[in-house]
Amino acid sequence: xxxxxxxxxxxxxxxxxxxxxxxxxxxxxxxxxxxxxxxxxxxxxxxxxxxxxxxxxxxxxxxxxxxxxxxxxxxxxxxxxxxxxxxxxxxxxxxxxxxxxxxxxxxxxxxxxxxxxxxxxxxxxxxxxxxxxxxxxxxxxxxxxxxxxxxxxxxxxxxxxxxxxxxxxxxxxxxxxxxxxxxxxxx
Amino acid sequence: xxxxxxxxxxxxxxxxxxxxxxxxxxxxxxxxxxxxxxxxxxxxxxxxxxxxxxxxxxxxxxxxxxxxxxxxxxxxxxxxxxxxxxxxxxxxxxxxxxxxxxxxxxxxxxxxxxxxxxxxxxxxxxxxxxxxxxxxxxxxxxxxxxxxxxxxxxxxxxxxxxxxxxxxxxxxxxxxxxxxxxxxxxxxxxxxxxxxxxxxxxxxxxxxxxxxxxxxxxxxxxxxxxxxxxxxxxxxxxxxxxxxxxxxxxxxxxxxxxxxxxxxxxxxxxxxxxxxxxxxxxxxxxxxxxxxxxxxxxxxxxxxxxxxxxxxxxxxxxxxxxxxxxxxxxxxxxxxxxxxxxxxxxxxxxxxxxxxxxxxxxxxxxxxxxxxxxxxxxxxxxxxxxxxxxxxxxxxxxxxxxxxxxxxxxxxxxxxxxxxxxxxxxxxxxxxxxxxxxxxxxxxxxxxxxxxxxxxxxxxxxxxxxxxxxxxxxxxxxxxxxxxxxxxxxxxxxxxxxxxxxxxxxxxxxxxxxxxxxxxxxxxxxxxxxxxxxxxxxxxxxxxxxxxxxxxxxxxxxxxxxxxxxxxxxxxxxxxxxxxxxxxxxxxxxxxxxxxxxxxxxxxxxxxxxxxxxxxxxxxxxxxxxxxxxxxxxxxxxxxxxxxxxxxxxxxxxxxxxxxxxxxxxxxxxxxxxxxxxxxxxxxxxxxxxxxxxxxxxxxxxxxxxxxxxxxxxxxxxx
Numbered sequence: 001x002x003x004x005x006x007x008x009x010x011x012x013x014x015x016x017x018x019x020x021x022x023x024x025x026x027x028x029x030x031x032x033x034x035x036x037x038x039x040x041x042x043x044x045x046x047x048x049x050x051x052x053x054x055x056x057x058x059x060x061x062x063x064x065x066x067x068x069x070x071x072x073x074x075x076x077x078x079x080x081x082x083x084x085x086x087x088x089x090x091x092x093x094x095x096x097x098x099x100x101x102x103x104x105x106x107x108x109x110x111x112x113x114x115x116x117x118x119x120x121x122x123x124x125x126x127x128x129x130x131x132x133x134x135x136x137x138x139x140x141x142x143x144x145x146x147x148x149x150x151x152x153x154x155x156x157x158x159x160x161x162x163x164x165x166x167x168x169x170x171x172x173x174x175x176x177x178x179x180x181x182x183x184x185x186x187x
Numbered sequence: 188x189x190x191x192x193x194x195x196x197x198x199x200x201x202x203x204x205x206x207x208x209x210x211x212x213x214x215x216x217x218x219x220x221x222x223x224x225x226x227x228x229x230x231x232x233x234x235x236x237x238x239x240x241x242x243x244x245x246x247x248x249x250x251x252x253x254x255x256x257x258x259x260x261x262x263x264x265x266x267x268x269x270x271x272x273x274x275x276x277x278x279x280x281x282x283x284x285x286x287x288x289x290x291x292x293x294x295x296x297x298x299x300x301x302x303x304x305x306x307x308x309x310x311x312x313x314x315x316x317x318x319x320x321x322x323x324x325x326x327x328x329x330x331x332x333x334x335x336x337x338x339x340x341x342x343x344x345x346x347x348x349x350x351x352x353x354x355x356x357x358x359x360x361x362x363x364x365x366x367x368x369x370x371x372x373x374x375x376x377x378x379x380x381x382x383x384x385x386x387x388x389x390x391x392x393x394x395x396x397x398x399x400x401x402x403x404x405x406x407x408x409x410x411x412x413x414x415x416x417x418x419x420x421x422x423x424x425x426x427x428x429x430x431x432x433x434x435x436x437x438x439x440x441x442x443x444x445x446x447x448x449x450x451x452x453x454x455x456x457x458x459x460x461x462x463x464x465x466x467x468x469x470x471x472x473x474x475x476x477x478x479x480x481x482x483x484x485x486x487x488x489x490x491x492x493x494x495x496x497x498x499x500x501x502x503x504x505x506x507x508x509x510x511x512x513x514x515x516x517x518x519x520x521x522x523x524x525x526x527x528x529x530x531x532x533x534x535x536x537x538x539x540x541x542x543x544x545x546x547x548x549x550x551x552x553x554x555x556x557x558x559x560x561x562x563x564x565x566x567x568x569x570x571x572x573x574x575x576x577x578x579x580x581x582x583x584x585x586x587x588x589x590x591x592x593x594x595x596x597x598x599x600x601x602x603x604x605x606x607x608x609x610x611x612x613x614x615x616x617x618x619x620x621x622x623x624x625x626x627x628x629x630x631x632x633x634x635x636x637x638x639x640x641x642x643x644x645x646x647x648x649x650x651x652x653x654x655x656x657x658x659x660x661x662x663x664x665x666x667x668x669x670x671x672x673x674x675x676x677x678x679x680x681x682x683x684x685x686x687x688x689x690x691x692x693x694x695x696x697x698x699x700x701x702x703x704x705x706x707x708x709x710x711x712x713x714x715x716x717x718x719x720x721x722x723x724x725x726x727x728x729x730x731x732x733x734x735x736x737x738x739x740x741x742x743x744x745x746x747x748x749x750x751x752x753x754x755x756x757x758x759x760x761x762x763x764x765x766x767x768x769x770x771x772x773x774x775x776x777x778x779x780x781x782x783x784x785x786x787x788x789x790x791x792x793x794x795x796x797x798x799x800x801x802x803x804x805x806x807x808x809x810x811x812x813x814x815x816x817x818x819x820x821x822x823x824x825x826x827x828x829x830x831x832x833x834x835x836x837x838x839x840x841x842x843x844x845x846x847x848x849x850x851x852x853x854x855x856x857x858x859x860x861x862x863x864x865x866x867x868x869x870x871x872x873x874x875x876x877x878x879x880x881x882x883x884x885x886x887x888x889x890x891x892x893x894x895x896x897x898x899x900x901x902x903x904x905x906x
Contacts, residue, residue, distance in 0.1 A: 015317055015320055015321070017358060018303060018306050018307065018320055019306050019307050019313060019316040019317060019320060020307055021307055023358075023361055023362040023365050024362050025362060025365065025366060026365065063379075063527050064379075064527050066527075067526055067527060067528065067529055067531075067532035068522070068524060068526070069522065069536075070522070080312070080314075089312075089313035089314055089317070090312075090313060092313060093312070093313040093316075096307065098524065102308075103308055105308075106308050106310055109310045110310065111519065115519065128518065131518055131519075132518060132543070135518070135521065135522060135536070135539050135540075135543075136536065136539055136540040136543060137536050137540075139536075139540045140540065140543060140544070144543070144544070144547055147547055147550075148514055148518070148543060148547065151513075151514040151550065152514045152515050152518055155511060155512050155513070155514055155515045156512065156515045169519075172512050172515050172516075172519075173515075173519060173520070175512065176512065176515075176516045176519070176520045178516070178520045178521075179516075179519070179520045181383045181384075181387075181523075182383065182520050182521070182522065182523045182524060182525075183520070183524055184383070184524055184525060185524050185525065186374075186375050186378060186525060
C-alpha cells in the first residue's frame with residue numbers, strides 16, 4: 001500500500017496495528033483527529049516519539065465524547081497519570097477498547113475502571129450513587145438513588161462484601177445483552 | 188531455566204561436554220544474581236577440567252544476560268562442541284541435550300507468538316504493550332534462526348518466511364477490506380443522533396446490499412452477459428420476438444410498466460433464453476449454467492446467512508429477559524456511548540430517568556395481586572381477533588388473485604384492475620400491523636415481550652399473504668400448462684400447413700421461413716411467474732417509498748409548519764413526529780429478499796432491480812430518518828435482535844426455496860421458451876451434460892453414486 005506518509009515509521013505502524021484493533025488507515029485517521037484538537041501542539045513527525053500530551057479539556061470537547069456523562073472518567077482511566085491528559089498512545093488505546101472489534105472481557109475490564117470513581121478497585125455505594133446521578137442528571141430523589149444503589153449491590157454482589165469487585169462486575173456484565181452495543185464509540 | 192537445569196542434571200552421565208554446558212547454565216544464573224550455591228559446585232568443577240573449558244568459561248562470562256545472549260551462548264556452545272574432537276558417545280549425548288533445549292525453545296517461541304497475536308486484547312497501557320511487543324518480537328526473531336539448525340533447517344526457515352508473508356498479506360487484506368466498506372460516515376451520523384438500535388437497521392441494510400451485489404454479479408456474469416453476447420439476437424427466434432399481435436403496443440409506457448412488450452422478450456426473463464446446448468465460439472453451456480447459477484444463488488445465500496448467525500452467536504450470551512440484573516444492567520448498559528448529539532443526549536437522559544422510576548415503582552408494587560383470569564381472558568380474546576384478521580387477509584388475497592385471472596382474459600382492463608393484486612397486498616402490509624398493535628393493547632405484556640409478539644404476528648401476516656399469492660399463482664400455472672398442449676398442436680399444424688402451402692406454389696424455390704413474430708406461441712408459464720414477482724417487487728418498492736414520504740416527511744412538514752396555527756400542540760400530542768419503525772423496516776427488508784429469492788430463477792433481472800432498490804433505499808432512508816424522525820422515547824430492542832433477524836432471514840430462505848424446488852422437480856418446462864424447453868424436467872439438463880460432456884467413466888460413477896442404496900446410508904451417517 002502507498003507508504004508515502006512520514007508521520008510514523010513502518011515499524012511503529014505495524015506495532016500499533018498489533019496493539020490495537022485498528023488498520024493502518026484508521027490509525028492515520030485517528031492521528032489526524034488527535035492533531036486536529038491542537039495543531040500547534042502536535043507535531044507531524046512522530047518517528048522519534050515526541051512526548052506530547054493534550055489537556056483533558058480538548059479531549060472532552062470531541063464530538064464523540066462531549067455529550068457523554070462519563071467522558072471525564074473515560075479520559076482519566078486511559079490517561080497516563082489519571083488526570084485526563086492524554087498522549088497519542090492513550091488516545092489510540094481508548095478508541096481501540098471502545099471500538100466494535102474489542103472483545104467483551106476487555107471492555108468489561110475498562111468499564112469497571114470507568115465506573116470506579118474513587119479508583120479503589122471496588123465499585124462501592126458512593127461510586128454507584130455518582131453513576132446514577134450522572135445518568136439521570138440529578139433528577140431522582142435521594143431515596144430513589146439510595147434504593148437503586150442498594151438493589152444493584154443486592155443483585156450483583158456475589159462475595160457479599162457490600163461492594164462490587166471486578167469479578168462481580170464481570171459476572172454481571174457479560175450476561176447483559178446490550179453491553180457490547182452500548183459500550184461502543186465509532187470514530 | 189530451572190527446568191533446563193534439572194533436565195540437564197538428569198541426563199548427565201559424567202560426560203565432560205555435558206558438564207561444561209551445565210556449568211554454562213550455572214554461570215548464566217550467577218550473572219542473573221540468582222543462585223549462589225551453584226558457584227560452589229562450579230568452582231569444584233573448574234578444578235577438575237582442562238584449560239579449554241576455562242577458555243569457554245571466560246568467554247561466557249563476557250556475554251550479556253539478555254535472551255539474545257543466551258541464544259548467542261547456545262550458538263557458541265554448539266560451535267565449540269562441533270569443533271572439539273569427541274567420541275561418538277559424546278556427540279549422541281550432545282544431540283539429545285540440544286533437542287531438549289530445542290523443544291523448550293520452541294515452546295517459548297510459540298508462547299511469544301501467541302502473545303504477539305493477542306497483544307491487542309491485553310488490558311495494559313499502550314506503552315507497556317508496545318515494549319512487551321518489541322521484546323517478544325525480538326525473542327521470536329532471534330530464536331527462530333536457532334531453532335532451524337540441525338534437521339530440516341531449510342524447510343523450517345522456509346516455513347517461517349511463508350508464515351510471515353501470510354501474516355503481512357492478511358493484514359494488508361484487512362486494511363483493504365475496511366477501506367471498501369461504504370457509507371461508514373453516514374451510518375455514524377445516524378448512530379450519533381438515534382442510537383445504536385436505529386443504526387442496526389442501516390447496518391443490516393448495508394449487509395443485504397453486499398449479499399445482493401454478489402448474487403447480481405453471479406447471475407449477470409454467468410447468465411445474462413453470455414446470452415447477450417453470444418446468444419441469438421432479438422428477433423431471430425419465436426421466443427425472442429414480440430408476437431405480431433402485440434407489436435403495435437409493445438413500446439407503450441403502460442405496457443412496459445406492466446413488464447410486457449419489449450421487456451418481456453428480453454434477457455431479463457426466463458422465456459428469452461434458448462435451449463441450445465452450447466452457444467457461441469466458447470461452447471458455453473448456457474442451460475447448464477442457468478440451472479447451476481439458480482442453485483448456487485440459494486447455496487451462497489444459505490452460507491452467508493449461517494456464517495453471519497454463527498458470528499453473532501459468539502457475541503451474544505444469555506437470555507436478555509433475565510430478571511436477575513435489572514437494576515445493574517440499567518445502570519451500566521443504558522447509556523449509549525454512540526450518542527454524539529445534545530438533543531439525543533437530552534432524550535436519553537429523560538428516558539433513563541423514566542426507566543429508573545418505572546423500575547422503582549415496579550419493585551415497590553411487586554407484591555400486588557393481579558387478576559390473572561381477566562388477563563388470560565383478554566389475551567385469548569386478542570389472539571382470536573388477530574387470527575381472524577390473518578385469515579381474512581389471506582382470503583382477500585386469494586379472491587383478488589382469482590379475479591385478476593378473469594381480468595386478464597378480458598379486453599380493456601383499466602389500470603386498477605391490472606394492478607389490483609399488488610395494491611391489495613401492499614395495503615394489507617401497511618394497515619394490518621398498526622391494527623395488530625392496537626389489539627395487542629388488550630394483552631398488557633411487558634414491552635419487550637409485546638414487541639416479540641408483534642413481530643411474530645407481522646411475520647405470520649406477510650407469510651400468509653405470500654403463500655396465498657403463490658397458491659393462486661400455482662393455479663394459474665396449471666391452467667397454462669393445460670393450455671400448452673393445445674397450443675403445441677396448433678403450432679405444429681400451423682408450421683406444417685405453412686410449409687406445405689409455400690412449397691406447393693413453387694417447388695424449386697425453398698420457402699422462406701415463417702417470420703418469428705407470426706409463429707403461434709405457447710403460454711410460457713415461467714415468464715408469467717417471473718413477471719408476477721417483478722411486478723410485486725416493484726409495487727412493494729413504490730409503496731414503501733410513498734409510505735416513508737407521506738408517513739414521515741409530509742407528516743413532519745405538517746407538524747412543523749401548521750403547528751403555529753393549530754389549536755393543540757401538534758408536536759407533543761397527536762400526530763407529532765414519527766419514530767423510526769425498526770422492526771417494520773427490517774421485516775420489510777427480509778420479505779423483500781424472500782421475494783427476490785423466489786423470483787430470481789424465473790426472472791434473472793430481478794436481482795439487478797433489487798440492487799438498485801437497496802442502493803436508493805440507503806440514501807433515501809438515511810435522508811428521511813435525519814430529516815423527519817425523532818429518536819425513540821422508550822428504547823429497547825428484542826433481545827439478541829441481530830440473531831433474531833438473521834433467523835427470520837434463514838426461515839424465509841428455506842420457505843422461498845420450497846416453491847422453486849417444487850417447480851423445478853415436478854413441473855415440465857414450457858415447450859417453446861426458456862433454456863430447458865423440450866426437456867421433460869428441468870433437472871434433465873444435468874444428466875444431459877454428464878452424458879455428453881464428461882468422459883464416459885464419470886457418467887458411470889454418477890450412475891452408481893445416484894443409487895438410492897448408497898445415498899440413504901450416506902445421509903444417515905451425516906445425521
